Amino acid sequence: MTADGDTSKIRLAGVTRSFDGLRALDAVDIQLEPRQSLVLIGGSGSGKSLLLKCILGLIAPDAGSIEVDGVETVGMPESQRMEWMRRFGVLFQRQGLFDSLTVWENVSFRLLQKSGTSRHDAREIAIEKLKQVGLPADTADLSPAELSGGMQKRTGLARAIATDPEILFLDEPTAGLDPIMSNIISDLINDRVDDLGASAISIVSDLAVVRRIADTVVMLHEGRVVWSGTVAELDETDNAYVRQFVSQSIEGPIRMPALAG
Secondary structure, three states, X not given: OOOOOOOOOEEEEEEEEEEOOEEEXXXXXXXXXXXXXXXXXXXXXXXXXXXHXXXXXXXXXXEEEEEEOOEEXXXXXXXXXXXXXXXXXXXXXXXXXXXXXXXXXXXXXHHHHOOOOOHHHHHHHHHHHHHHOOOOHHHOOOOHHHOOHHXXXXXXXXXXXXXXXXXXXXXXXXXXXXXXXXXXXXXXXXXHHHOOOOEEEEEOOOHHHHHHHOOEEEEEEOOEXXXXXXXXXXXXXXXXXXXXXXXXXXXXXXXXXHHOO
Protein backbone atom coordinates (compact mmCIF):
# COMPACT_ATOMS: atom_id res chain seq x y z
CA MET A 1 0.00 0.00 0.00
CA THR A 2 1.11 3.56 -0.60
CA ALA A 3 1.29 6.22 2.08
CA ASP A 4 -2.16 7.58 1.22
CA GLY A 5 -3.77 4.11 1.33
CA ASP A 6 -3.93 3.50 -2.40
CA THR A 7 -2.85 0.15 -3.80
CA SER A 8 0.56 0.02 -5.43
CA LYS A 9 0.42 -0.14 -9.23
CA ILE A 10 2.74 -3.15 -9.23
CA ARG A 11 3.98 -5.23 -6.32
CA LEU A 12 6.46 -8.09 -6.64
CA ALA A 13 7.08 -10.37 -3.67
CA GLY A 14 9.58 -13.22 -3.72
CA VAL A 15 9.67 -13.49 -7.52
CA THR A 16 12.03 -16.31 -8.42
CA ARG A 17 12.91 -17.91 -11.75
CA SER A 18 15.53 -20.55 -12.54
CA PHE A 19 16.92 -21.93 -15.78
CA ASP A 20 18.79 -25.25 -15.81
CA GLY A 21 19.07 -25.14 -12.04
CA LEU A 22 20.56 -21.62 -11.95
CA ARG A 23 18.57 -18.80 -10.37
CA ALA A 24 18.16 -15.92 -12.80
CA LEU A 25 15.79 -14.12 -10.41
CA ASP A 26 16.19 -14.70 -6.70
CA ALA A 27 13.30 -13.67 -4.41
CA VAL A 28 12.86 -10.21 -5.94
CA ASP A 29 10.69 -7.71 -4.03
CA ILE A 30 9.77 -4.46 -5.81
CA GLN A 31 6.95 -1.94 -5.54
CA LEU A 32 5.92 0.61 -8.19
CA GLU A 33 3.64 3.33 -6.88
CA PRO A 34 1.09 5.36 -8.88
CA ARG A 35 2.64 8.19 -10.91
CA GLN A 36 6.13 6.90 -10.18
CA SER A 37 9.08 6.32 -12.49
CA LEU A 38 11.15 3.36 -11.35
CA VAL A 39 14.43 2.58 -13.10
CA LEU A 40 16.21 -0.77 -13.03
CA ILE A 41 20.01 -0.69 -13.26
CA GLY A 42 22.63 -3.42 -13.17
CA GLY A 43 25.20 -5.20 -15.27
CA SER A 44 24.50 -7.37 -18.28
CA GLY A 45 22.79 -10.60 -17.28
CA SER A 46 21.59 -9.28 -13.92
CA GLY A 47 17.95 -10.18 -14.65
CA LYS A 48 16.47 -6.81 -15.61
CA SER A 49 14.83 -7.79 -18.92
CA LEU A 50 13.74 -11.14 -17.49
CA LEU A 51 12.01 -9.31 -14.64
CA LEU A 52 10.00 -7.20 -17.09
CA LYS A 53 9.01 -10.33 -19.02
CA CYS A 54 7.78 -11.93 -15.80
CA ILE A 55 5.67 -8.88 -14.96
CA LEU A 56 4.22 -8.91 -18.46
CA GLY A 57 3.43 -12.61 -18.19
CA LEU A 58 5.71 -13.57 -21.09
CA ILE A 59 7.67 -15.82 -18.72
CA ALA A 60 6.09 -17.40 -15.65
CA PRO A 61 8.04 -17.20 -12.39
CA ASP A 62 8.75 -20.41 -10.49
CA ALA A 63 7.63 -18.77 -7.26
CA GLY A 64 6.42 -15.46 -5.92
CA SER A 65 3.59 -12.99 -6.39
CA ILE A 66 3.09 -10.27 -9.02
CA GLU A 67 0.16 -7.95 -8.33
CA VAL A 68 -1.05 -5.15 -10.59
CA ASP A 69 -3.46 -2.74 -8.88
CA GLY A 70 -3.87 -5.32 -6.13
CA VAL A 71 -4.81 -8.16 -8.49
CA GLU A 72 -2.63 -11.27 -8.63
CA THR A 73 -1.43 -11.91 -12.19
CA VAL A 74 0.66 -15.07 -11.70
CA GLY A 75 -1.48 -17.90 -13.06
CA MET A 76 -3.99 -15.51 -14.62
CA PRO A 77 -5.89 -17.17 -17.52
CA GLU A 78 -4.51 -16.18 -20.93
CA SER A 79 -7.79 -14.62 -22.09
CA GLN A 80 -7.89 -12.39 -19.01
CA ARG A 81 -4.20 -11.55 -19.34
CA MET A 82 -4.59 -10.33 -22.94
CA GLU A 83 -7.31 -7.92 -21.81
CA TRP A 84 -5.20 -6.89 -18.82
CA MET A 85 -2.22 -6.04 -21.03
CA ARG A 86 -4.20 -3.41 -22.92
CA ARG A 87 -3.35 -1.13 -20.00
CA PHE A 88 0.38 -1.47 -20.66
CA GLY A 89 2.69 0.23 -23.13
CA VAL A 90 5.85 -1.74 -23.89
CA LEU A 91 9.13 -0.90 -25.61
CA PHE A 92 11.41 -3.90 -26.04
CA GLN A 93 15.15 -3.43 -26.48
CA ARG A 94 14.99 -4.55 -30.14
CA GLN A 95 11.74 -2.67 -30.82
CA GLY A 96 9.95 -5.68 -32.39
CA LEU A 97 8.53 -3.73 -35.34
CA PHE A 98 6.52 -5.63 -37.95
CA ASP A 99 8.36 -5.53 -41.29
CA SER A 100 5.14 -6.10 -43.25
CA LEU A 101 3.48 -2.98 -41.84
CA THR A 102 4.20 0.70 -42.45
CA VAL A 103 5.56 2.83 -39.63
CA TRP A 104 2.13 4.30 -38.83
CA GLU A 105 0.52 0.86 -38.85
CA ASN A 106 3.19 -0.32 -36.39
CA VAL A 107 2.60 2.65 -34.10
CA SER A 108 -1.19 2.26 -34.19
CA PHE A 109 -1.19 -1.55 -34.14
CA ARG A 110 -3.14 -1.83 -30.90
CA LEU A 111 -5.47 1.00 -31.85
CA LEU A 112 -6.37 -0.88 -35.03
CA GLN A 113 -7.27 -3.93 -32.94
CA LYS A 114 -9.85 -1.93 -31.01
CA SER A 115 -13.36 -1.76 -32.40
CA GLY A 116 -14.46 1.74 -33.28
CA THR A 117 -11.06 3.11 -34.27
CA SER A 118 -10.94 3.84 -38.00
CA ARG A 119 -7.75 3.56 -40.01
CA HIS A 120 -7.94 7.31 -40.67
CA ASP A 121 -8.15 8.15 -36.96
CA ALA A 122 -5.46 5.60 -36.09
CA ARG A 123 -3.12 7.11 -38.67
CA GLU A 124 -3.67 10.62 -37.29
CA ILE A 125 -2.92 9.44 -33.77
CA ALA A 126 0.19 7.62 -35.00
CA ILE A 127 1.49 10.75 -36.74
CA GLU A 128 0.99 12.77 -33.55
CA LYS A 129 2.88 10.17 -31.49
CA LEU A 130 5.69 10.10 -34.07
CA LYS A 131 5.99 13.88 -33.76
CA GLN A 132 6.26 13.53 -29.99
CA VAL A 133 9.33 11.32 -30.40
CA GLY A 134 10.91 13.67 -32.92
CA LEU A 135 9.91 11.96 -36.19
CA PRO A 136 8.29 13.94 -39.04
CA ALA A 137 4.87 13.08 -40.46
CA ASP A 138 6.33 11.76 -43.71
CA THR A 139 7.95 8.96 -41.72
CA ALA A 140 4.50 7.42 -41.28
CA ASP A 141 4.32 5.75 -44.71
CA LEU A 142 7.83 4.31 -44.68
CA SER A 143 8.60 0.70 -43.86
CA PRO A 144 10.68 -0.13 -40.77
CA ALA A 145 13.52 -1.26 -43.06
CA GLU A 146 13.82 2.30 -44.37
CA LEU A 147 14.52 3.68 -40.89
CA SER A 148 17.84 4.04 -39.14
CA GLY A 149 18.37 2.21 -35.86
CA GLY A 150 17.64 5.35 -33.85
CA MET A 151 14.47 6.03 -35.83
CA GLN A 152 13.31 2.46 -35.24
CA LYS A 153 13.89 2.99 -31.52
CA ARG A 154 11.73 6.11 -31.55
CA THR A 155 9.04 4.36 -33.59
CA GLY A 156 8.97 1.62 -30.96
CA LEU A 157 8.51 4.24 -28.24
CA ALA A 158 5.75 5.95 -30.25
CA ARG A 159 3.95 2.60 -30.40
CA ALA A 160 4.40 2.13 -26.64
CA ILE A 161 2.64 5.44 -25.88
CA ALA A 162 0.06 5.30 -28.71
CA THR A 163 -2.84 4.28 -26.45
CA ASP A 164 -1.79 6.58 -23.57
CA PRO A 165 -1.26 3.55 -21.29
CA GLU A 166 -1.36 3.81 -17.54
CA ILE A 167 1.78 1.69 -17.09
CA LEU A 168 4.89 1.83 -19.28
CA PHE A 169 7.61 -0.82 -19.54
CA LEU A 170 10.66 0.53 -21.34
CA ASP A 171 13.77 -1.53 -22.05
CA GLU A 172 16.68 0.87 -22.81
CA PRO A 173 14.45 3.62 -24.29
CA THR A 174 17.39 5.89 -25.19
CA ALA A 175 20.02 3.33 -26.25
CA GLY A 176 21.68 4.32 -29.52
CA LEU A 177 20.29 7.87 -29.48
CA ASP A 178 22.39 11.03 -29.44
CA PRO A 179 22.43 13.07 -26.19
CA ILE A 180 19.93 15.68 -27.41
CA MET A 181 17.40 13.06 -28.54
CA SER A 182 18.01 11.14 -25.32
CA ASN A 183 16.97 14.25 -23.39
CA ILE A 184 13.86 14.66 -25.57
CA ILE A 185 12.84 11.04 -24.98
CA SER A 186 13.60 11.34 -21.26
CA ASP A 187 11.39 14.42 -21.00
CA LEU A 188 8.65 12.60 -22.93
CA ILE A 189 8.76 9.80 -20.35
CA ASN A 190 8.56 12.38 -17.58
CA ASP A 191 5.54 13.97 -19.27
CA ARG A 192 3.78 10.58 -19.35
CA VAL A 193 4.32 10.24 -15.60
CA ASP A 194 3.83 13.84 -14.48
CA ASP A 195 1.09 15.08 -16.80
CA LEU A 196 -0.82 11.93 -17.76
CA GLY A 197 -0.44 10.14 -14.43
CA ALA A 198 1.23 7.04 -15.85
CA SER A 199 3.62 4.82 -13.93
CA ALA A 200 6.80 3.53 -15.56
CA ILE A 201 9.42 0.83 -15.11
CA SER A 202 12.46 1.43 -17.30
CA ILE A 203 15.74 -0.40 -17.81
CA VAL A 204 18.45 2.20 -18.30
CA SER A 205 22.23 1.96 -18.57
CA ASP A 206 22.95 5.66 -19.20
CA LEU A 207 23.35 7.33 -15.80
CA ALA A 208 22.44 10.75 -17.23
CA VAL A 209 19.08 9.31 -18.28
CA VAL A 210 18.67 7.56 -14.92
CA ARG A 211 19.11 10.86 -13.13
CA ARG A 212 16.71 12.61 -15.52
CA ILE A 213 13.75 10.21 -15.32
CA ALA A 214 13.98 8.18 -12.10
CA ASP A 215 12.06 8.70 -8.89
CA THR A 216 13.25 5.36 -7.52
CA VAL A 217 16.25 3.29 -8.60
CA VAL A 218 16.54 -0.47 -8.07
CA MET A 219 19.80 -2.28 -8.74
CA LEU A 220 19.90 -5.97 -9.64
CA HIS A 221 22.93 -8.23 -9.52
CA GLU A 222 22.79 -11.94 -10.30
CA GLY A 223 19.01 -11.84 -10.07
CA ARG A 224 18.87 -10.21 -6.63
CA VAL A 225 17.98 -6.70 -5.52
CA VAL A 226 21.22 -5.41 -4.02
CA TRP A 227 20.12 -1.79 -3.55
CA SER A 228 17.10 0.48 -3.91
CA GLY A 229 16.64 4.13 -3.17
CA THR A 230 15.81 7.53 -4.58
CA VAL A 231 17.72 8.99 -7.48
CA ALA A 232 19.25 11.53 -5.05
CA GLU A 233 20.60 8.68 -2.90
CA LEU A 234 22.25 7.10 -5.95
CA ASP A 235 25.26 9.43 -5.62
CA GLU A 236 25.37 9.30 -1.82
CA THR A 237 25.16 5.60 -1.00
CA ASP A 238 28.24 3.63 0.01
CA ASN A 239 26.77 0.44 -1.46
CA ALA A 240 29.67 -1.27 -3.24
CA TYR A 241 27.57 -2.43 -6.20
CA VAL A 242 26.16 1.03 -6.84
CA ARG A 243 29.51 2.71 -6.37
CA GLN A 244 31.12 0.43 -8.96
CA PHE A 245 28.24 0.93 -11.40
CA VAL A 246 28.30 4.71 -11.04
CA SER A 247 32.09 4.94 -11.31
CA GLN A 248 32.15 2.41 -14.17
CA SER A 249 35.11 0.71 -12.55
CA ILE A 250 36.21 -2.83 -13.37
CA GLU A 251 37.17 -3.23 -9.70
CA GLY A 252 34.43 -4.26 -7.31
CA PRO A 253 31.82 -6.94 -6.59
CA ILE A 254 30.43 -6.88 -10.16
CA ARG A 255 32.65 -9.17 -12.17
CA MET A 256 32.36 -10.02 -15.84
CA PRO A 257 32.78 -13.81 -16.39
CA ALA A 258 35.88 -13.29 -18.58
CA LEU A 259 37.47 -11.17 -15.84
CA ALA A 260 36.56 -13.38 -12.91
CA GLY A 261 39.61 -14.79 -11.21
